[in-house]
Amino acid sequence: MSGSKRTIREFEDDELYDEEPLPKKKKRKKQINKKDKYRNRELWVVTYIFIFLMLTVIGNEIRFVYTDSETVINNSYNPRQEILAQKNVRGSILADDKTVLAQTVRAKDGTEKRVYPYSNLFAHVVGFSTKGKTGIEYLGNMNMLTSNASLGEKIQKEISAEKTIGDNVVTTLNVELQKVAYEALGVYDGAIIVSEPSTGKILAMVSKPDFDPNNIVEMWDGLVNDDSSSVLLNRATQGLYPPGSTFKIITSLAYYRQNGGNVSNYHYNCNGSFTYNGDRINCYHGSNHGSVDFATSFAKSCNSSYANIGLSLDLGELESTCNDLLFNEDLDLKFLTGQSKYVLGTNAGSYDVMQTSIGQGKTQITPLQLNMITCAIANKGTVKTPYLIDRIESYNGTNVKTYSSEDYKTIMTEDEAEFLKEMMTGVVERGTATKLKGLSYTAAGKTGSAEYNAVKTDSHAWFTGFAPVENPRVCVTIIVEGAGSGGEYAVPMAKRIFDTYFQIKGLN
Amino acid sequence: MALVISDMSKYVIAVFMAIYTFEAFTAFNGKDEEKKEGIYTRQVICMFLVHFVSFAAICLETSDLSYIIFYGFQQILLFATIAIYRVLYKDVSKLLLNNMCMLLSIGFVVLTRLDYDKALKQFRIVAISLVLCIVIPYLMKKFRFLDRFSWLYALIGIAALGIVLCLGSLTHGSKISYTIAGYTFQPSEFVKIIFVFFVAAMLAKSKSFLQIVITSCVAAAHVIILVASKDLGSALIFFVVYVAMVFVATHNYFYLIVGSLCGCGAGIIAYKLFTHVQVRVQAWRDPWSYIDGKGYQITQSLFAIGTGGWFGMGLYQGDPTAIPYVEADFIFSAIAEEMGVIFSICLVLVCLSCFIGFINIAMRLKNEFYRNVAVGLAVTYIFQIFLTIGGGTKFIPLTGVTLPLVSYGGSSVLTTIIMFCIIQGLYCIRAEEGGRHVRVEEDD
Numbered sequence: 001m002s003g004s005k006r007t008i009r010e011f012e013d014d015e016l017y018d019e020e021p022l023p024k025k026k027k028r029k030k031q032i033n034k035k036d037k038y039r040n041r042e043l044w045v046v047t048y049i050f051i052f053l054m055l056t057v058i059g060n061e062i063r064f065v066y067t068d069s070e071t072v073i074n075n076s077y078n079p080r081q082e083i084l085a086q087k088n089v090r091g092s093i094l095a096d097d098k099t100v101l102a103q104t105v106r107a108k109d110g111t112e113k114r115v116y117p118y119s120n121l122f123a124h125v126v127g128f129s130t131k132g133k134t135g136i137e138y139l140g141n142m143n144m145l146t147s148n149a150s151l152g153e154k155i156q157k158e159i160s161a162e163k164t165i166g167d168n169v170v171t172t173l174n175v176e177l178q179k180v181a182y183e184a185l186g187v188y189d190g191a192i193i194v195s196e197p198s199t200g201k202i203l204a205m206v207s208k209p210d211f212d213p214n215n216i217v218e219m220w221d222g223l224v225n226d227d228s229s230s231v232l233l234n235r236a237t238q239g240l241y242p243p244g245s246t247f248k249i250i251t252s253l254a255y256y257r258q259n260g261g262n263v264s265n266y267h268y269n270c271n272g273s274f275t276y277n278g279d280r281i282n283c284y285h286g287s288n289h290g291s292v293d294f295a296t297s298f299a300k301s302c303n304s305s306y307a308n309i310g311l312s313l314d315l316g317e318l319e320s321t322c323n324d325l326l327f328n329e330d331l332d333l334k335f336l337t338g339q340s341k342y343v344l345g346t347n348a349g350s351y352d353v354m355q356t357s358i359g360q361g362k363t364q365i366t367p368l369q370l371n372m373i374t375c376a377i378a379n380k381g382t383v384k385t386p387y388l389i390d391r392i393e394s395y396n397g398t399n400v401k402t403y404s405s406e407d408y409k410t411i412m413t414e415d416e417a418e419f420l421k422e423m424m425t426g427v428v429e430r431g432t433a434t435k436l437k438g439l440s441y442t443a444a445g446k447t448g449s450a451e452y453n454a455v456k457t458d459s460h461a462w463f464t465g466f467a468p469v470e471n472p473r474v475c476v477t478i479i480v481e482g483a484g485s486g487g488e489y490a491v492p493m494a495k496r497i498f499d500t501y502f503q504i505k506g507l508n
Numbered sequence: 509m510a511l512v513i514s515d516m517s518k519y520v521i522a523v524f525m526a527i528y529t530f531e532a533f534t535a536f537n538g539k540d541e542e543k544k545e546g547i548y549t550r551q552v553i554c555m556f557l558v559h560f561v562s563f564a565a566i567c568l569e570t571s572d573l574s575y576i577i578f579y580g581f582q583q584i585l586l587f588a589t590i591a592i593y594r595v596l597y598k599d600v601s602k603l604l605l606n607n608m609c610m611l612l613s614i615g616f617v618v619l620t621r622l623d624y625d626k627a628l629k630q631f632r633i634v635a636i637s638l639v640l641c642i643v644i645p646y647l648m649k650k651f652r653f654l655d656r657f658s659w660l661y662a663l664i665g666i667a668a669l670g671i672v673l674c675l676g677s678l679t680h681g682s683k684i685s686y687t688i689a690g691y692t693f694q695p696s697e698f699v700k701i702i703f704v705f706f707v708a709a710m711l712a713k714s715k716s717f718l719q720i721v722i723t724s725c726v727a728a729a730h731v732i733i734l735v736a737s738k739d740l741g742s743a744l745i746f747f748v749v750y751v752a753m754v755f756v757a758t759h760n761y762f763y764l765i766v767g768s769l770c771g772c773g774a775g776i777i778a779y780k781l782f783t784h785v786q787v788r789v790q791a792w793r794d795p796w797s798y799i800d801g802k803g804y805q806i807t808q809s810l811f812a813i814g815t816g817g818w819f820g821m822g823l824y825q826g827d828p829t830a831i832p833y834v835e836a837d838f839i840f841s842a843i844a845e846e847m848g849v850i851f852s853i854c855l856v857l858v859c860l861s862c863f864i865g866f867i868n869i870a871m872r873l874k875n876e877f878y879r880n881v882a883v884g885l886a887v888t889y890i891f892q893i894f895l896t897i898g899g900g901t902k903f904i905p906l907t908g909v910t911l912p913l914v915s916y917g918g919s920s921v922l923t924t925i926i927m928f929c930i931i932q933g934l935y936c937i938r939a940e941e942g943g944r945h946v947r948v949e950e951d952d
Contacts (some may be wrong), residue, residue: 042756051863057897061813065813069813072811079811083827087825154515
């Protein structure tokens with residue numbers, strides 16, 4: 001660089017700061033600050049940009065630890081679980097009244113064994129922790145491996161060279177209801193979910209065929225190699241079934257929406273079957289329902305009438321209703337769920353439309369999702385997030401963390417929920433579920449008989465409903481594989497469960 | 509008993525770290541340095557306590573007394589650094605000096621816990637660096653013509669990067685280092701400083717459009733060589749530093765906007781061209797689908813931070829070595845895992861305090877060259893921290909850069925110590941050049 005240029009720059013620099021002498025020092029300082037401010041304006045911009053970036057990084061880290069980390073770290077790829085298992089005895093899983101559902105028992109030689117006192121009863125929902133982790137053993141894994149025992153106790157344990165005891169998971173499950181549901185399902189395969197529509201608490205969850213988690217290691221090879229019955233699958237949350245007539249809830253909702261909330265003009269004359277373009281839909285076992293209005297079509301579960309309704313539906317409306325009701329999406333829940341499928345599209349042929357509107361065709365639903373839809377109807381259109389873990393306690397009962405009920409999504413309006421509630425009350429009053437009529441409590445629901453192969457007599461029996469109608473407190477969804485009609489097989493099971501619920505919790 | 513003490517120690521460490529961090533920001537309040545003497549003393553005490561309690565926990569956990577000796581040497585080195593720098597240069601920023609030593613001490617603690625041999629090696633390099641760099645502020649004060657060598661800086665920078673590209677050994681898929689006499693150098697680290705000097709000198713000379721174009725071409729050459737060496741993290745740092753320096757020096761938003769647009773364009777082109785960029789972006793967007801392969805590092809890092817929680821698992825209670833390259837690229841996750849998320853946030857804030865210290869001197873310097881240097885080094889420093897911590901917490905894709913002063917890596921730590929010493933030199937220069945300015949303020 002040449003000398004002259006340098007001098008010019010120095011001169012400029014000086015000019016910037018050596019301005020003409022000012023009478024007062026204070027004024028001069030102000031002037032300099034002003035100049036500094038102007039000179040540094042862009043530097044301030046850069047500074048703020050980077051401070052902002054770093055604060056976002058911190059914010060992101062806090063958000064991760066606060067909201068996501070609990071689910072993230074409960075991953076079988078996280079080696080820290082092993083470290084915690086070395087330090088702490090795995091905590092227990094308890095029912096809502098603190099009855100032990102799973103606990104770790106230590107032998108004198110220090111070996112540990114996970115014991116499930118109820119054997120098969122809670123097989124799927126509680127799960128197992130050897131051979132991978134499933135059910136609540138998976139959901140609460142990190143909690144049970146962590147100990148929130150007081151420091152004094154930790155010191156005591158360490159001095160006596162014992163392991164600290166991990167926290168207990170208190171579930172929402174009720175032993176009595178689980179027993180009744182388990183026994184009600186009897187020898188059949190299938191699933192039952194009992195839940196609380198106002199909170200989302202799952203009170204009972206049964207899936208059959210089942211297994212004894214106490215012997216999981218011994219039975220493992222047999223269970224894994226058996227492809228036909230898929231014993232390990234929790235049918236309540238992951239089983240995909242044709243919805244059968246329970247789908248008429250959705251067809252009705254779409255029709256209600258399409259007609260602006262007025263269905264009083266609908267009439268149909270049923271003679272046991274419906275034919276369109278040479279395709280024929282029969283009512284269940286060929287029943288002849290005669291002249292029916294909309295509510296009666298639903299109560300009697302008239303296939304012919306619903307095939308007729310289906311043909312009058314705008315398929316876009318039906319599709320958007322299904323999407324509102326959580327079809328074709330992974331449910332945002334902490335446990336594994338199957339994805340319900342609605343695949344009719346908007347250009348389907350008339351036969352497919354007729355089949356789909358009565359719940360046959362290619363539509364598939366999990367019992368859990370049907371339970372969630374039913375809960376929404378019972379709860380003014382809003383689904384609460386279903387949950388199994390009520391709270392975490394240290395081993396001596398001190399509360400560590402309580403999980404509270406959360407809204408999952410509002411899937412229909414209050415008016416629509418009220419409409420479906422009335423329709424489902426009709427099913428009990430004068431339709432396919434009259435076995436629930438005239439009891440000490442009122443009930444509402446929908447039955448279904450889902451045909452799953454060409455042989456006519458084979459059908460899955462469905463029931464989904466809630467009680468009492470005025471102020472729904474309990475919601476039950478039942479699928480009985482290959483049993484027959486829902487009204488005959490599933491409704492009596494629902495009755496036993498409702499009876500037990502009100503016996504335990506009282507009618508008010 | 510050891511378990512209980514290490515369990516307790518994490519809370520103690522977090523508290524003292526929090527106090528230190530708080531003081532690191534109160535130190536910016538007010539102008540009277542003498543009144544702030546108390547702040548700096550409290551900081552030194554907190555630093556000592558964090559370091560001491562950490563090593564107490566380490567000794568208890570390992571029952572190995574050799575750690576005590578190692579701790580002693582570290583303590584002597586850190587206190588000697590603080591004392592000697594303060595005695596030799598009365599105008600140094602004591603806050604930056606404290607912050608530098610705090611970050612070094614955290615690095616020693618974590619590296620000792622992760623890998624004792626690497627910690628020893630790191631300690632030697634830090635000790636040598638601190639001794640060598642002690643002359644830097646003096647040289648800066650003495651040689652006031654550093655702004656004359658702009659083309660020499662460019663030549664050295666491009667040559668160093670070019671040699672690595674041609675000869676360099678392959679490390680982790682990118683050619684970024686070469687080995688002389690058993691020591692592996694990563695020239696891109698040192699070139700960061702030379703590059704800042706080059707840009708600062710060019711912009712101090714002239715801010716004409718032609719000058720900017722010429723400078724941009726040379727800067728682009730640096731970046732392109734780095735991209736060709738697949739060292740995309742460094743390439744990104746050079747680019748961002750250049751845009752920031754031009755923007756601040758020219759006071760012209762046009763360059764900021766054009767620079768940002770070029771950056772976005774280059775990013776898209778890099779994504780289209782390079783599979784390893786695509787891999788990193790995929791691993792960032794959905795690491796869980798690739799948990800066995802490309803998502804392994806980031807998911808292990810998240811497990812570490814998440815399992816540690818607010819107060820951490822305690823030293824030796826976690827499993828940080830499950831993260832590949834934990835001592836370099838993922839040291840932040842190891843700190844969060846065992847010393848806690850609160851501690852790790854304080855660490856980020858201390859780094860931010862350093863950045864503000866760098867910017868602070870840039871704002872006060874009159875000489876344009878020095879001012880540009882301070883701005884460039886400040887941005888180099890903070891942007892690297894943003895990349896490494898943002899990458900480790902899945903805020904941005906991984907770029908594989910180190911956490912300055914804390915991570916293992918000789919080139920990285922030496923470069924950062926040089927940077928801090930240059931900034932200290934600028935503080936000394938400012939005190940000399942701005943006597944008049946300061947007097948005006950004191951008179952009020």
